[in-house]
Amino acid sequence: MRTLRAPRRPAAPTAPRRDPAPSRLAFRAERLWLTPGFRRALRLGLPLLLVTGLAGGYLADGGRRAALQADLADLRLSVENRPEFMVGLMAIDGASPPVARAIRKMLPVTLPVSSFRLDLPAFRAAIEQIDAVASADLQVRKGGVLQVVVRERVPVILWRGRAGLEMLDATGHRVATLLDRTARGDLPVIAGVGADQAVGEALEVLAAAGPVTPRIRGLVRMGERRWDVVLDRDQRILLPEERPVAAMQRVAALDQAEDLLGRDIAVVDLRNEMRPTIRLAGTEAMGTADSEVVGQ
Amino acid sequence: MRDLYQAQRAMRAMRRAALQRGVVAVLDVGSSKIACLVLRFEAEVPREDGLGALAGQSQFRVIGAATTRARGMRFGEVDAMQETERAIRTAVQAAQKMAQTRVDHVIACFSGARPRSYGLAGDVQILDGQVSEQDVARVLAACDVPDFGPGREVLHAHPVNFAIDHRSGFTDPRGHVGNRLATDMHLLTIDTQAVQNLIYCIRRCDLEIAGFASSAYVSGLSSLVEDEQELGAACIDIGGGSTGISVFIKKHMIFAETIRLGGDHVTLDISKGLQVPLATAERMKTIHGGVQATGMDDREMIEIGGDSGDWEKDRRRVSRTELIGIMRPRVEEIFEEARAILDAAGFDQLPSQQIVLTGGGSQIPGLDLLAARILGQSVRLGRPLRVQGLPQVATGAPFSATVGLCLFAANPQDEWWDFEIPAERYPARSLRRAVKWFKDNW
Numbered sequence A: 001m002r003t004l005r006a007p008r009r010p011a012a013p014t015a016p017r018r019d020p021a022p023s024r025l026a027f028r029a030e031r032l033w034l035t036p037g038f039r040r041a042l043r044l045g046l047p048l049l050l051v052t053g054l055a056g057g058y059l060a061d062g063g064r065r066a067a068l069q070a071d072l073a074d075l076r077l078s079v080e081n082r083p084e085f086m087v088g089l090m091a092i093d094g095a096s097p098p099v100a101r102a103i104r105k106m107l108p109v110t111l112p113v114s115s116f117r118l119d120l121p122a123f124r125a126a127i128e129q130i131d132a133v134a135s136a137d138l139q140v141r142k143g144g145v146l147q148v149v150v151r152e153r154v155p156v157i158l159w160r161g162r163a164g165l166e167m168l169d170a171t172g173h174r175v176a177t178l179l180d181r182t183a184r185g186d187l188p189v190i191a192g193v194g195a196d197q198a199v200g201e202a203l204e205v206l207a208a209a210g211p212v213t214p215r216i217r218g219l220v221r222m223g224e225r226r227w228d229v230v231l232d233r234d235q236r237i238l239l240p241e242e243r244p245v246a247a248m249q250r251v252a253a254l255d256q257a258e259d260l261l262g263r264d265i266a267v268v269d270l271r272n273e274m275r276p277t278i279r280l281a282g283t284e285a286m287g288t289a290d291s292e293v294v295g296q
Numbered sequence B: 001m002r003d004l005y006q007a008q009r010a011m012r013a014m015r016r017a018a019l020q021r022g023v024v025a026v027l028d029v030g031s032s033k034i035a036c037l038v039l040r041f042e043a044e045v046p047r048e049d050g051l052g053a054l055a056g057q058s059q060f061r062v063i064g065a066a067t068t069r070a071r072g073m074r075f076g077e078v079d080a081m082q083e084t085e086r087a088i089r090t091a092v093q094a095a096q097k098m099a100q101t102r103v104d105h106v107i108a109c110f111s112g113a114r115p116r117s118y119g120l121a122g123d124v125q126i127l128d129g130q131v132s133e134q135d136v137a138r139v140l141a142a143c144d145v146p147d148f149g150p151g152r153e154v155l156h157a158h159p160v161n162f163a164i165d166h167r168s169g170f171t172d173p174r175g176h177v178g179n180r181l182a183t184d185m186h187l188l189t190i191d192t193q194a195v196q197n198l199i200y201c202i203r204r205c206d207l208e209i210a211g212f213a214s215s216a217y218v219s220g221l222s223s224l225v226e227d228e229q230e231l232g233a234a235c236i237d238i239g240g241g242s243t244g245i246s247v248f249i250k251k252h253m254i255f256a257e258t259i260r261l262g263g264d265h266v267t268l269d270i271s272k273g274l275q276v277p278l279a280t281a282e283r284m285k286t287i288h289g290g291v292q293a294t295g296m297d298d299r300e301m302i303e304i305g306g307d308s309g310d311w312e313k314d315r316r317r318v319s320r321t322e323l324i325g326i327m328r329p330r331v332e333e334i335f336e337e338a339r340a341i342l343d344a345a346g347f348d349q350l351p352s353q354q355i356v357l358t359g360g361g362s363q364i365p366g367l368d369l370l371a372a373r374i375l376g377q378s379v380r381l382g383r384p385l386r387v388q389g390l391p392q393v394a395t396g397a398p399f400s401a402t403v404g405l406c407l408f409a410a411n412p413q414d415e416w417w418d419f420e421i422p423a424e425r426y427p428a429r430s431l432r433r434a435v436k437w438f439k440d441n442w
Helices: A024-033 A036-059 A062-080 A097-106 A120-128 A195-215 A244-258 B002-021 B053-059 B081-099 B133-141 B192-204 B215-223 B226-231 B263-274 B278-288 B295-299 B320-345 B367-375 B397-410 B429-441
Strands: A089-093 A133-141 A145-152 A157-160 A165-168 A174-178 A189-191 A216-222 A226-231 A236-238 A265-269 A277-280 B023-029 B033-041 B060-069 B105-110 B116-125 B152-164 B167-170 B180-191 B208-214 B233-238 B243-249 B252-259 B301-303 B317-319 B354-358 B379-381
Touching: A024 A036, A024 B081, A036 A062, A089 A097, A097 A120, A097 A145, A120 A133, A157 A195, A189 A195, A195 A216, A195 A226, A195 A244, A226 A244, B002 B023, B002 B105, B002 B208, B023 B081, B023 B397, B033 B081, B033 B397, B060 B081, B060 B397, B081 B192, B105 B192, B105 B215, B105 B397, B116 B133, B116 B252, B133 B152, B133 B180, B152 B192, B152 B208, B152 B252, B180 B192, B180 B252, B192 B208, B208 B215, B208 B397, B215 B233, B215 B243, B215 B252, B215 B354, B215 B397, B226 B233, B226 B243, B226 B354, B233 B320, B243 B320, B252 B320, B263 B278, B263 B320, B278 B320, B295 B317, B295 B320, B301 B320, B317 B320, B320 B367, B354 B367, B367 B379
Parallel strands: A089 A145, A157 A189, A189 A216, A236 A265, B023 B105, B105 B208, B233 B354, B354 B379
Antiparallel strands: A133 A145, A157 A165, A165 A174, A216 A226, A226 A236, A265 A277, B023 B033, B033 B060, B116 B180, B152 B167, B152 B180, B233 B243, B243 B252, B301 B317
8 A cells, every 4th residue: 555645855956056147247347446556545535526526516616715714803803801811910029119110011901801812922921121131931821810920130239331231140231220329239330331231240259259349339341341349448359350359359458468458548559460459548648669569 | 409498498597587476376277276376475584593493494484375276177187277267266366365466387297198208318528527517517408308299288397306527416416526517307298289278378367477396306305204205206197087197216316207097986886887977976975985995884874965856866875895896997097107107117126115105085084005006115105394484274195286386486496497508509590689689769
């Protein structure tokens, strides 16, 4: 008897995997697409071209360009004028009241003003133009404060020039004009053309004077090359061009040992180091020779 | 000979250009499948110890691989041009897609075109006592080329051996001192028409041909290991429509031949014998096929099936023994042909007579036992060398020619046209022609 159930059928032979051949056109198109240069041109160049074309087309009209610029300017202004950026106060540190007043007067804009409008380097340069100011630091601080930190020049010496009495600092730079000598009686005086060029030397000479200091009336620059020390009682010490400090020390030592300046001497001439000379007072009146004493 | 020499030189230049560009495709045009691999050549990065990774095999990497059913091919030759062109297009496009790059240069191999081997010998007097490049060129030019008839072309020309006076076995004779330089050259010729058809198909796909190789040669390159190539071995590449045989010794191919029989004939026998369609026959061959029948096989019944609607025909069953009985005579025939060819080539004179079976047909179970009966005891099944980046599906025996083509592309052996042109043969007209070209064009 035959079985009614059919035996299990073998799996139908699978049809060969379909891989249809591409057409010539498709093949060429795919090869073109796989060309790196073409691909880059299409993926980068084309959008770039599109964007620049659109932007260029929009901006080709002059009216649109102007409107765009005006919009941009408005935007900029509205940001600049925000309260966060406004400067309302100027604080000045380290300046004496007259200098502070001068600085306030020099500020080119009226406060309050946006910090974008402040040209701090230019303002700083203007402040440093003031003679009394050695240097200035400017900073816009939180809270809309323009902080100006000033370092003033310290007057160390008075210079009696053609224009009057001027205060100089240690480098010889002018600080201010002094109307009254007694206002700064603590400062020594120098005089003569070119004295301001040699303030450092003058200070060294004065420091070397030691016990003679109370008698010094001032220093006079002679011929823009050497110093004369003028004492009270019309006495003068003529210092050499070179090594004036040593010469001054020598005079101070002589004075201490021999009371040189206490005597009736008009001039101590140390211009020639090897041949110090003194002139007695009243010799001009006598008008005689033998007025010089050859040194010790 | 001159034309061919120039054509092969041009192909070499093309291949050099392709390698410089870094991407080249290899195309194995077989009669049952067409495989295309896209190789990327990387600049050699010298290591500290001066060696390359994987002994220099790593200079390229497979970045795209595709296989397609061959259409329009018979016996390893182009039969229907349009169909073959389409198949090549399919394979190349799929490989390009996987590689995500475009390839313009193709190195192709094919199994058919009736290759024929010639051994050439030439000798020449060395001019100044020491062998120079010019002497090598002259001795290669002095080989007496046999008359291989019209319509044949040289595919490979390997200088196998150099001899100086009575010392033989030089691979590189330059700089040696002697009086006479002699050489042995192996020449492989093929049918011009067959190769021209293939060139036409590849050109139709907008591809430039950067090299040609015989598939018997390249599958030997990939499936024979180094000592087999050195000591003497034959590679039998059982393909779909043809079976390639190549004999190697001292790392040179000395003989190649093709049998116009292959796995497709086995399928055809099954189809005829069991009266089933070819697709079913192919499936039965790959799933149940074999060449050694055992008692167990009598009891293993295979459903044949059929879509005729007739109950008797659709319920047919055969035992596996019957299937083996159909397959075995054909396989034996292939091996007997191979035996005859190897005997004629003098394979039994070689020091080692290793035989390596490879190709898609070598996957029939029990084939090595059958081969050992006919071809000799030292038979093994070969698979191709491993190369970087090759997909797992393409590492089996059917791809030995494809992989061998990669090796051929990466480090080719010197062929005749790689050497200098002998000075006396330099065409005197060429300079004149160059001057004329300049005059005409500028």
